[in-house]
Amino acid sequence: MIDKNLEVEVINRGQGGVGYSLPEMNGLQRSFQPGESKMLTFEELEKLSWAPGGRYLLENELIVNNKEVIDYLLNGVEPEYYYSDDEVKFLLTEGTLEQLLDCLDFAPDGVIQLIKHYAVSLPCNDVAKRKAILDKTGFDVTNALRILAESEEDPSAQITSGRRAAPVVEKGEIKTEEPARRSKYIVKK
Secondary structure, three states: OOOOOOEEEEEEOOOOOEEEEEHHHOOEEEEEOOOOEEEEEHHHHHHHHHOOOHHHHHHHHEEEOOHHHHHHHHOOOOHHHHOOHHHHHHHHHOOOHHHHHHHHHHOOHHHHHHHHHHHHHOOOOOHHHHHHHHHHHOOOHHHHHHHHHHHHHOHHHOOOOOOOOOOOEEOOEEOOOOOOOOOOOOOOO
């Protein structure tokens, strides 16, 4: 049996915040920012694994850096469970297609989200890897890169800091100029 006071490092692997509450631990509320790590007790992690959605967080969003604890809580994990940003970047840039395919088959959702993120932000230039990501996840890296490039080229998508038009109020007075007539005919009332 694992000591309930054993402290374990837990890291949020995702791109977004993660949080949970444990009423049976005096209403404990915990939140993690992206990439944040905290030292938590085994007791808290065990209670989290029993809470609704807690097992999902432990499997997919958080990395518990203690093999004995995670094996106890989740009955073992695949090696891809421990993949961080560095391993995902390596897979996309230098790893083999087979390594990426294994990762796509066995990795938790949090790692799959990292693969999608870095496939676009690096970007992943291997067409076979892009196809594998599309086939396994439905995420089209090539299309995402095309849309990103188009949005960077579109001047209307760019934010400017200067004025786009003349102001409505000039020197404290509202402009009241008559608009130019479109027709030479004047309608009498």
